[in-house]
Amino acid sequence: MLMNKRNIQHLYLRGGFGINSNKLKELEDKATKDVVKELFDDSENYIPLKIDLSELRIMVIDDNKKNSEKTAKKEAKMRLQKLNRQKTKELNYAWIDRLKQPRSILKEKMTLFWANVFVCQDNNNIFHLQQYNNTLRKFALGNFKDFVKAIAKEPSMSKYLNNRQNVKESPNENFARELMELFTLGVGNYSERDIKAAARAFTGWSFKFNGDFYLRENKHDFGQKTFFGKTGNFDGEEIIDIILEQKQCARFICTKIYYYFVNPKPNEKHIEELANFFYEDYDIKKLMHYIFSSDWFYNDENIGVKIKSPIELLVGIQTIVPVEFQKKQQLYNLQKLMGQILLNPPNVAGWKGNKSWIDANTLMLRLKLSAILLNNAIIDIEEKGEFEDSFDDYYKIQKKQNNYIKTIVSWNVFESEYGILDLPELKEVLIVAEMDKDTNAFIENLKFSSNKDFCIQLMSIPEYQLC
């Protein structure tokens, strides 16, 4: 089968954040298997995301030295916390920058997906958080069984779901419960007894200061457990093996994959087909390859029907017109106003996605986003203060905010690639959703001024909110 433009766009919107015009032309009329192969080949290498943490390394060492003096230690701790929060934002910006690069895009899209499955937050240790983020990246197209085991050993996860407090004398069930409820099986597919047994198997799982896993043997329950009808002296890894023996686990993950990559409206037949395939060896890469090679993935009912997440929207615009934020904090604020701050999920269940991104206020902002980023439109929306803020700071955030988002827009890059397109071609590149007939008529009758303006206009219609 040869791929037409629309199918290639669909593939790149779901497996990435869109495709630029030159690449689209290059791939047009190639065989599906070749186009899909190229997408996977680009993501073959694992390139960890790293920011400069040398400043913090020095502080950590300093902090240890000052053990003698109590107040100095406390001050150092506060400085360290502040720096950690600042570095978390830097990692957020670095991650978004990474998403704008066309190389390795499938792996990055998968990483973003897994970050919303294995949901985790760590505001206190940027080393652990960065390591966690890279574990998601490393296994994003790997084996799911290895992936779950690696996640269970991550310091950030251990802290987030209290597994460090999980000890033989008094097991803490938090990790065991979420492992089954949110990471592998879904609610209702295990018993309270299973949770108790699993919690015991993860007792004593801990980590060293450098982030390496280790088992605190004196806190680990080596005794016999009965889990999903099996009895043995199971440890955490064996618990994960048994969970993955349940067909439900493959079904659960494939349901999430389908919702995210194919269609928010489930098709039980296709999901079951995927679950059967995934259950064979839990190979994520093979699963994704299977999906992107299926005929039904390219059915009309699956194209342009998903509401872009705030990150997909932000990055998607920049795939067409490169934008640099002069004040990175404004990039952070935009994420906050649209309801998705990377590395800062609302809770362990993650972002719900699709329609839940949209309310009257977010939609007004989203429809105006391209004009704000590309055309100096005023943003008449103020953000809320933080819980920790004093009364003055809580409201000051709103006052001091400038109405303009300061960006440097590389229109020359846009012009060199899109300047030569005629209007129907430009529309074809930007919009995959089926157009509303009235909006289409409106767009067709617009008085043309330039491709640049037309681009902003197209990005301002509801259809652009879909991918």
Place this chain on the structure above:
Amino acid sequence: MERRDFLKQSSLASSLFFVPSFVKAFENVAIETLGFKKLVIIQLSGGNDGLNTIVPYTNDIYYKSRPSLALPKQTLLKVTDEIGFNSNMAPLKNLFDKGYLTIINNVGYPNPDRSHFRATDIWHTASDSNEYLSTGWLGRYIEKYGKMPYSGIELDDSLSLIMKGEFINGIATKNPSVLFRNIQTPYFEKVLHHQSDVHLSEHNLGYLYKTMVEAKSSAKYIYETTKTFQSTFDYPNNPFGKQLKTTAEFINSNLDTKVYYASMGGFDTHAVQENKQNKLLQTYSEAIAMFVQDLEKNNTFKDTLILTFSEFGRRVKENAAKGTDHGAANNVFIIGKNLKSPGFYNDAPNLTNLDSNGDIKYTIDFRTIYASILENWLNANHSTILNKSFDTLSFI
């Protein structure tokens, strides 16, 4: 079913389908009136220290736990033999004396969470502490009983979880003319201007158009209904006073909005708490008292109920930095004209029976308060909104 097929088959559609501009028609449809009762919810964001707000001045444990923070008996505004208001809350005590205030003590829920974010989510969604819901209880109320975004207004620029429903959400604004301006942007306006079609929400694209139409008509309705109405009262000149002033203008201009939500920041007092909290309590009480006065003057106070909560209380024992850390159960204020049990609804916290963190244990589940308000004030079925059945209390 396809959106357009649905339209063709629907008898309702046949009459609407030929209306030239659907948007216009939509705006003219009389919105189902919900009665006059309004609910205003205020969150003291950050975790207010309830013990230094409503003070048990005969309790030795209180004084022992807080050598530097406990408020001396003689400074308090005493209301009973055991309890006094923080001296910065004279305006609130005045409401108490008039019988306009019910204080419910020890409000919380099982397995309390001490993270601001999570605890706020729990209060906003009315969930259990280990349950994750993506809709807020006011959002679900709007969805079931209101049907339009302006049925619920948050006094801010972005919407909190409390106001989010599954398919219908409240709307956030602290300045209707700014909101109105935001929908006046060229593309928003023009795209909608050309719409002739009814948008049903089955498809995502239809949902986007529907949300646009609702955003526009809500923003327009709020702006046009309230633009001529200006409160003549002299509210304290601070952002919280402004939020309440705007709320009063909304209520007094007869805007058909049922629920309002505003959050007041600054209560996370880990260090040097005393002056900070005193100032906050003063700001809160002065603004609330002015708000009540404004509503009374306009004869709308009898139809307005004000609920004030904080996502958690603070630890009984003070910390080394002359502040307090995150705690658990806390007091909740109910303000209204015809309260069934003005004064104290229940006993003050039992400081001899704290939880393992040294925090106050809950005796009243916050959701029983929600249930009571839904049933006895908003005339709604509480178990469909709260997803469970709770006992109701008899404060209204």
